[in-house]
Amino acid sequence: MRLRNKPWAKDRIAENPQYVVANPESHKGNWSKVFGNDNPIHIEVGTGKGQFLVGMAKQNPNVNYIGIELFESIIVVALDRLIEEKLPNLKLLNVDAATLNDIFGKNDVERVYLNFSDPWPKNRHAKRRLTYKTFLKRYEDLLVDGGEIHFKTDNQGLFEYSLTSFSEYGLLLKYVSLDLHKSDFEGNVMTEYEEKFSNAGQRIYRCEVKYLND
Numbered sequence: 001m002r003l004r005n006k007p008w009a010k011d012r013i014a015e016n017p018q019y020v021v022a023n024p025e026s027h028k029g030n031w032s033k034v035f036g037n038d039n040p041i042h043i044e045v046g047t048g049k050g051q052f053l054v055g056m057a058k059q060n061p062n063v064n065y066i067g068i069e070l071f072e073s074i075i076v077v078a079l080d081r082l083i084e085e086k087l088p089n090l091k092l093l094n095v096d097a098a099t100l101n102d103i104f105g106k107n108d109v110e111r112v113y114l115n116f117s118d119p120w121p122k123n124r125h126a127k128r129r130l131t132y133k134t135f136l137k138r139y140e141d142l143l144v145d146g147g148e149i150h151f152k153t154d155n156q157g158l159f160e161y162s163l164t165s166f167s168e169y170g171l172l173l174k175y176v177s178l179d180l181h182k183s184d185f186e187g188n189v190m191t192e193y194e195e196k197f198s199n200a201g202q203r204i205y206r207c208e209v210k211y212l213n214d
């Protein structure tokens with residue numbers, strides 16, 4: 001197995017708590033204090049090297065963004081980008097998405113982005129997919145009423161699975177594109193994986209779904 005957590009990366013993260021927030025559980029229900037304003041918070045789960053959120057934070061200065069990434073050796077690349085760009089509306093968290101509800105309370109987040117999530121193609125690994133029902137419940141428990149998930153992938157199997165999972169959970173489908181780069185969708189910010197796959201000629205699937213109020 002490839003070792004993706006490295007001691008030097010851990011040190012870099014610990015040295016930069018203003019960018020990779022330390023002890024994120026201590027801010028549950030109080031994230032506006034971390035940003036110093038009441039702007040809405042959008043999170044990307046599985047943010048990777050941060051290209052998408054850096055682009056989004058520049059495009060939308062009145063939205064606060066938080067990138068969630070499991071691996072230290074990956075999030076340090078996002079950290080370097082953030083140090084260079086010095087964006088006040090972007091923070092990073094080095095945590096497993098399974099712990100999201102220890103970190104965010106109900107109404108802390110307005111939108112969840114899932115971009116090119118690992119497909120876990122074997123059925124016995126379905127529970128690890130970030131669009132599995134357990135994760136949809138986790139997102140519901142941190143989103144505002146009517147909060148949304150915006151999802152992009154190159155993987156047709158994962159896209160079909162996720163549409164079914166969203167529908168079975170009772171989410172409302174607001175937008176769907178089966179070929180994002182040939183659609184009229186405006187303001188798209190490319191992720192690292194999106195750039196790689198679309199340069200290789202692969203189509204990109206995208207959808208937006210919304211939690212309905214009780």
Ligand SMILES: C[S@@+](CC[C@H](N)C(=O)[O-])C[C@H]1O[C@@H](n2cnc3c(N)ncnc32)[C@H](O)[C@@H]1O
Pocket residue numbers: 045046047048049068069070071074095096097098115116117118191192193194
């Ligand atoms: C295929 S990459 C996509 C990265 C980026 N979103 C993009 O589109 O370029 C998926 C990322 O999700 C992260 N990831 C997977 N499962 C995760 C989890 N449970 N919690 C946090 N991050 C996770 C992986 O470490 C990896 O960096």
